[in-house]
Amino acid sequence: MSATLRSLLDRRDLRLRLLTPTDDPAALDTPVSWLHSSDLPDPTPFLTPGQALLTTGTQFGADPEVPSDPVDAYVERLSARGVVALGFGTEVVRAGTPDPLVAACRARGLPLFEVPYETSFIQVAQANADAVARDANARRDWSVAAQRAVSHAAMRPDGLGATIAELSRQLDCWVGLLDVSGRLDRSFPTRGITEDEQHQLQAESVRLLRGGQRASLPVRTATGRFTLQTLGSGGHLSGVLAIATSVLDQPGREVVTAVIALAGLALQQNRELARARGLLRTGLLTMLSSGDPTVVETTARQLWGPLPAEPVRVAALDVADEQVDRVVDLLELWVQDRPGHCFFAVDDALFVCVSADDTGPVDRLVEQHDLHAGLSDGVPYADFARARAQAVQALGRSREGRVGIVEFGDLAREGVLAHLAHTEAGPIARAFLAPLVDHDADAGTDLTRTVRTWLEQDCEYDRTARVLGVHRHTARARVEHAGRLLGRDLGLFATRADVWAAFVALPAGTRW
Template sequence: MSTIAASGSPAPLPTSSTTTPPTLRSLLRDPALSLRLLGDETGLPAGALDRPISWVHSSDLADPTPFLVEGNVLLTTGTQFDGSIAEGDTAEYVARLRDRGVTGLGFGTEVVRDGTPSSLVVACARAGIPLFEVPYQTPFIAVARANANALAAAEYSRGIWALTAQRAISLAALRPDGLGATLAELSRHLGAWVGLYGATGDLDRAFPEPLNADDAAEMRREVTALLAGGRHASRRVLLTGRDYALQTLGAAGELRGVLAVGRAEDIDQAGQQVVNSVVALAWLSLQQNRDLVNARGHLRSGLLHALRGGDPSLVARISAEMWGPLPGEPIRVAAVAVRGADLDIVSEVLELRVASRPGELFFARGDASLVLCAPDGATDVLTQLVERFEARIGLSEATGYAGFGRALEQAEQALRRRADAPAGVTGFSELAGEGVLAFVAQAGAGEVARSVLAPLTRYDETHGTALLTTMRTWFASGCEYDAAAGALGVHRHTVRSRIDLAARLLGRDLGSFAVRADVWAAFVVLDPERPGASTRG
């Protein structure tokens, strides 16, 4: 048997309190207790002597585990080994202690027996539980008191550390870059990496330095997923063997960013209190930034009116002073519709993008939607708005600033075309491909169209005929009887007779191009996805 080797305990978090929770190593080193480790430390699992001790308990029961919790040290005089526990059952006794999470077992000598049973020494060595002797002159209560005093000292020290850290962080918040200084102080006091991500998921600040490229990419994906949830939430992330804690900033539906803190596994209750205080300060700072965004929003709206009025030079000068140059020509204009609850956060996301990428985007709140202006071919921001905020977007054709007003009208028309469609982008060029009548369908002409076709609808319902289907197919076939008959699977004379009957019911001469166009428009309005138009001459 040998005494404990003189090796140090694990280093605490840098710059935090040097008073650590009691461990079996610290109790063994207390000269007032005269405890002695049985066996060689090298035969124990790594760190077995450095596990924090939650409490010291004494019992001579054959099975004390119902009264123990993980992290306890058990003291016994060994009465059970002279009666209720046979020598062959010692291994089962020790196994129960190991499974319960007992940190160590202390055997009081010269009370019931002179030495520690050899079977107990062997069983503890095999189970990986540190076994130590408590000499007769050391009362069990002295061991328990030493542990309790160490626990109280550690808790008091961590409390003082937390107060000191919170005071330093509060003072840092008063500096010119209060948010950055606050995060730097948090990193210093925790001895951990700290990163702040904005509402876009992009890294805003990092201390002491950014992550490596692979970890940075994975962290951004985790942050973006957390923000996309739209709820106040937290998450633990493991990157390259290091544990990070992520915490959203802001209320549900109005998330402003995410705070990421490394070494999450080492942060105790006192450390978490400090982190929580920084979360509150960061939230307040970002909320103040929101107010600034709103003020800038009013200026942007005024500049938007100037652009519509044909004065891009004024807008260019003010933009250059405030945010950087306007996007280079040719440009595309987008009209963006989002949920009302998302409008403020979308504006903040766009403001952050403008700050990080000067000259790539101009935006403002229009009368009925957000208006974006970006270089032709650089509209990836639209995809992000669709994916994260389920935005519906109308996009103009490419133009210069001289044609901004016309481009905005195109974007708004494209947005109206997407009014009842799912989230996504509709380009004005798509509308041009549908033709003029596609706009008629959006102009509330449905009742007129139903009235025009009402005679055919009533006749079909009364007689079980297919005049509406036949006429729609006839239009789609370029008004050719043979082609329509083939599409319907009937004789060409059947198609002709149906069209003649339809003409009589409508009271119109379908031999006239103008009449055909008018009736065709009714079909377009009522069935815009199948307009009945033909690409044939």
């Protein structure tokens, strides 16, 4: 028997009579957490929401004609406090229940019942306390049985799915599991929520997962309420458990806690297995780099599906240590969803191999996680090592700027000399040009800028003179003087190329 007003009214030995039938039958089934008795004009400081009150009406005085105003204010205070029912004891102060009290309770929708003189308040309170105790014992028994059922479900072949399904049955509501990408992985019952609700839960789950810490979040949708609970430990979240209810009592929370622990354990075991697979992937990456794609193709096909079709491009991505697990989990999901779409492994960087005509996985990783990435040219698997080296080189250039993808092909189109500015050739270039720079500093000349302008103008003196605003003979004299200081013949192509390479190798913005 539940501790509700209906259960008290159904007790024939109490002889209670409902005076204000309500338009909402569910109001009689509202749990009554406790029953108090008080004749104070304002007992609300001593009451909490969910309780019922018993009174003899002493606070309304002994006059048979009870005024409406104080009664209205009294009932209003009780309703605002969250009192769920009011019981009036008759034949103690007055015969029957005052009409103004009946009218006020009816107007506020507060259930009012009459307690006859033969029934003591302590009997009513004791009956409710017994029902509350029976409810608590029943819920504790249910919690133990539910946790046992959940534990047995966890031992089935699909332990994770069986655990989620059992929780749904025990709570009699929809339960879903969202993976590390925020995608709904499984749910019970399958069609328990709308598409809009699913999108909203996914968006909120992504927000929780990006926070990286264990957390719980109530979510209100257009049609219901949900509770989201992260799974896994802080910094290594494994997913989100979604339950189609926002209010759980203590026994219910204990069952959910047990499921969270079991689901977290199952996901942790999956993570350990994923680490073992990661080591295998790294070994396969090494074999690909050594020119042995046949064994890699056979192994990968048995475990994950075929390798991406040739020609392929290799991406090297710079992933922070605290992000690696999350990114790898995401890639595992992509591989499961589309076998043969990509192959990946973690070594000195995260390497992702994709078909040359479909770099979507690389683009999505960079966009979602703000990563630096380098992307190789398209090659057959026989040239995988070359593609890997290209990706690493392009990644190095990407690290020099904003996050995003740098393609090796773009580096190649810049030319060999342009690459010098991104190497350690700067100190050598500065030492090579030092005779000119030092002479300009000591003598106040402009030989360094003149030589650079002369090379930029294809070594034509007339054009150089116009750019510098000097006579052509002055430009020629300066260049010849520079050649003597450098100890090199600037009439030779090799010398000119060497000097130009020195200018290119120096950092951008170097001033002369």
